Amino acid sequence: MSANRSQVLVALGISHNSAPVELREAVNVSERELPSALEKLAAVQGIQEAVLLSTCNRTELYCAVEASHANDDIDAQLTSYLVALHGIPISSLAGHLYCYHDGAAAAHLMNVTSGLDSLVLGEYQILAQVKTAYAAAKAASTTGALLNTLFQNALATAKRVRTETEIGRGSFSIGSAAVELARQIFGETLEGRNVLILGAGKMSDLTARHLQAQGAATIFVANRTYQRAVELAGHLGSVASARHFEDLPALLTSSDIVICSTAAPHPVVTRSLLEASLKARRNRPLFLIDIAVPRDVEPSAAELDNVYLFNIDDLKQVVEKSRAERAKEVDKAKIIIDRAIDDFLIWWRSLEVAPLIVAVRRRIQALGAEEAAKLRAKLPNIGDREAGAVTAAMEALSNRIAHSATMAIKECAGISSEEAAQRLDAIRTAFGVEPDEIDQEGGK
Amino acid sequence: MNHGSQLIAASIAYLTSAVLYASLVLGAHPERTRLRLSIARFAGLAGIFLHTASIGTRCLVTHHTPVSTPPDLMSAIGWSVAIAYLILDTLRRERSLAALGALAFSVSFLCVFCSSVLRLALPSPGPSVAELDSSVVSLHVIAVMLAFAFLILAVASASIYLFEHSLLKRKKIVGGLFSRLPPLATLDALSLTMISHAFPLLTIGCIAGTIRAVASHLPLADSHTLLSVATWAILGIYLMMRMYSIGTSVRANYLLIAALLAAMLTYLAPNQIHHFS
Numbered sequence: 001m002s003a004n005r006s007q008v009l010v011a012l013g014i015s016h017n018s019a020p021v022e023l024r025e026a027v028n029v030s031e032r033e034l035p036s037a038l039e040k041l042a043a044v045q046g047i048q049e050a051v052l053l054s055t056c057n058r059t060e061l062y063c064a065v066e067a068s069h070a071n072d073d074i075d076a077q078l079t080s081y082l083v084a085l086h087g088i089p090i091s092s093l094a095g096h097l098y099c100y101h102d103g104a105a106a107a108h109l110m111n112v113t114s115g116l117d118s119l120v121l122g123e124y125q126i127l128a129q130v131k132t133a134y135a136a137a138k139a140a141s142t143t144g145a146l147l148n149t150l151f152q153n154a155l156a157t158a159k160r161v162r163t164e165t166e167i168g169r170g171s172f173s174i175g176s177a178a179v180e181l182a183r184q185i186f187g188e189t190l191e192g193r194n195v196l197i198l199g200a201g202k203m204s205d206l207t208a209r210h211l212q213a214q215g216a217a218t219i220f221v222a223n224r225t226y227q228r229a230v231e232l233a234g235h236l237g238s239v240a241s242a243r244h245f246e247d248l249p250a251l252l253t254s255s256d257i258v259i260c261s262t263a264a265p266h267p268v269v270t271r272s273l274l275e276a277s278l279k280a281r282r283n284r285p286l287f288l289i290d291i292a293v294p295r296d297v298e299p300s301a302a303e304l305d306n307v308y309l310f311n312i313d314d315l316k317q318v319v320e321k322s323r324a325e326r327a328k329e330v331d332k333a334k335i336i337i338d339r340a341i342d343d344f345l346i347w348w349r350s351l352e353v354a355p356l357i358v359a360v361r362r363r364i365q366a367l368g369a370e371e372a373a374k375l376r377a378k379l380p381n382i383g384d385r386e387a388g389a390v391t392a393a394m395e396a397l398s399n400r401i402a403h404s405a406t407m408a409i410k411e412c413a414g415i416s417s418e419e420a421a422q423r424l425d426a427i428r429t430a431f432g433v434e435p436d437e438i439d440q441e442g443g444k
Numbered sequence: 445m446n447h448g449s450q451l452i453a454a455s456i457a458y459l460t461s462a463v464l465y466a467s468l469v470l471g472a473h474p475e476r477t478r479l480r481l482s483i484a485r486f487a488g489l490a491g492i493f494l495h496t497a498s499i500g501t502r503c504l505v506t507h508h509t510p511v512s513t514p515p516d517l518m519s520a521i522g523w524s525v526a527i528a529y530l531i532l533d534t535l536r537r538e539r540s541l542a543a544l545g546a547l548a549f550s551v552s553f554l555c556v557f558c559s560s561v562l563r564l565a566l567p568s569p570g571p572s573v574a575e576l577d578s579s580v581v582s583l584h585v586i587a588v589m590l591a592f593a594f595l596i597l598a599v600a601s602a603s604i605y606l607f608e609h610s611l612l613k614r615k616k617i618v619g620g621l622f623s624r625l626p627p628l629a630t631l632d633a634l635s636l637t638m639i640s641h642a643f644p645l646l647t648i649g650c651i652a653g654t655i656r657a658v659a660s661h662l663p664l665a666d667s668h669t670l671l672s673v674a675t676w677a678i679l680g681i682y683l684m685m686r687m688y689s690i691g692t693s694v695r696a697n698y699l700l701i702a703a704l705l706a707a708m709l710t711y712l713a714p715n716q717i718h719h720f721s
């Protein structure tokens with residue numbers, strides 16, 4: 001890929017693909033630390049623009065580096081920056097860092113923002129995290145034309161990927177599968193719904209957290225050992241409260257969603273218990289998620305009207321199917337991303353040819369003015385009106401030639417670098433523009 | 445553009461809308477869903493506009509109400525269903541209503557299609573009964589027709605509910621179709637809303653019909669009247685069940701299907717006092 005002559009784009013970092021969680025934690029930059037980290041990053045020699053993206057799964061630096069500094073040293077400097085920022089030994093990063101330049105760096109950001117590089121393929125939390133990182137960099141004034149365009153394109157591309165493919169659809173875990181089923185029964189939000197957790201296992205904790213995030217109003221936690229119920233309720237926050245296991249019939253009446261994960265060797269929620277509670281519930285639907293092995297809910301309870309019972313295997317098949325379907329969508333997402341990368345690179349190359357455009361235009365206009373002056377010198381008797389008309393005609397002619405030349409130069413931004421370089425050189429020679437003149441324009 | 449051409453254009457628009465809504469539910473070509481949803485809405489709206497123009501043009505030409513002949517009535521029912529869905533869609537603006545949209549515009553298309561076939565199949569109608577143009581009979585027909593439209597939408601919603609309920613019970617929860625259906629609670633609420641509109645309209649229609657029959661000394665106990673009262677009673681029971689949480693949603697939804705069957709029988713049963721010419 002051809003790079004802008006004045007800047008090189010660098011992406012350097014670690015992610016869940018390259019580093020263990022301990023290392024990711026060690027180089028994580030919190031939201032509070034971000035402004036000062038950005039300030040230090042911008043102070044690294046040669047860095048003209050910088051964005052720092054740090055999530056639980058990755059810490060990445062995106063930098064626009066002055067071309068004169070963009071040699072191998074820049075990767076080492078950025079590594080040193082990370083090491084110094086966190087006070088970790090440089091050896092700990094060995095073999096875990098990756099570094100991309102120019103087009104590859106742009107492609108990496110597009111993939112990350114669209115969720116293609118996420119631990120859970122297609123998850124959409126990363127979009128908000130990239131947005132936050134970019135906003136923080138803008139607030140710290142460490143972005144410029146290159147990173148602004150790159151990040152805006154990456155965010156827009158990620159949104160297109162989400163709306164035009166099904167990559168973000170489906171369930172990622174048992175918890176999200178349970179939420180999806182609950183929403184299919186109770187509606188888009190779970191506001192006002194009560195959740196009952198039977199048994200204080202890790203899985204029911206995670207599932208309850210998913211349901212809580214969807215707006216579940218109250219969470220009751222009941223366990224044979226009351227103290228464990230109190231502990232789990234404490235973890236879940238103010239919406240949760242511990243209940244005695246003996247209150248089960250009453251709890252079944254007041255709950256809409258029940259998550260069962262006790263270690264009981266026999267069903268604790270029997271058909272007869274549910275039949276009695278359904279009468280008291282006035283036939284409101286009841287959604288039961290039985291993730292216990294052996295099962296906590298008597299299987300024949302599924303035959304009751306208004307009872308929707310799912311066990312761990314039912315939920316697993318939802319997760320597996322979603323995973324397979326999301327993988328199918330990757331190719332579609334890649335087509336969108338490839339197109340966005342091409343557009344970005346064309347825009348970037350157009351910046352590269354901007355100094356040549358200015359130099360050529362200046363040259364043509366100077367030639368026009370020179371010829372107009374010669375003509376006036378040869379015809380000293382013509383009046384001001386005629387002289388003005390000659391100058392205007394010459395300017396119009398210059399502008400038309402300059403326009404054609406500009407279009408020809410801009411076309412070069414969209415083709416491969418070798419051919420573009422040959423064409424640009426031909427145009428430069430044809431208009432008699434010296435390489436020094438282009439350098440002068442680029443430096444302005 | 446005469447009313448016939450307008451009706452053909454309206455039916456094409458309804459069919460387009462139904463196909464696009466169905467494609468959103470069935471998940472064919474998942475890309476550009478927002479665009480397809482917009483086109484489906486636009487096609488439905490265009491269909492209603494053209495259908496309204498067709499009905500208006502025909503009324504101007506024949507100087508009769510839009511329900512003076514069986515084909516006219518059929519066409520007007522299709523129009524009412526489309527209008528009822530448009531109101532619902534405008535109020536809720538939910539993508540999950542696409543399943544209902546597919547059914548509603550399919551019904552509208554079928555009504556327009558059957559209306560055209562009936563118009564070709566039936567001999568040219570003679571002068572219509574003068575009573576059909578009286579204000580009480582117009583109120584009776586229009587109220588019953590709108591109630592029927594709301595009932596059709598409620599049954600469409602109930603059918604989707606029962607289908608989704610069966611998928612949940614059989615644990616057929618994997619795949620795009622299941623996740624693209626509206627939530628059960630939404631469908632339940634939609635059916636209730638539709639019947640909350642249909643029931644008072646049917647009450648008004650029945651009262652207006654009774655007034656006309658008594659004033660004209662016509663027999664009240666004909667098959668149409670009895671079946672209409674049966675439909676009205678079923679809808680009343682449904683509303684009672686929902687208001688007082690009696691019985692399950694599944695039973696209530698089956699009741700709505702029974703109500704629609706009774707309503708359809710009303711149109712098919714032979715009778716003495718309901719005729720067009």
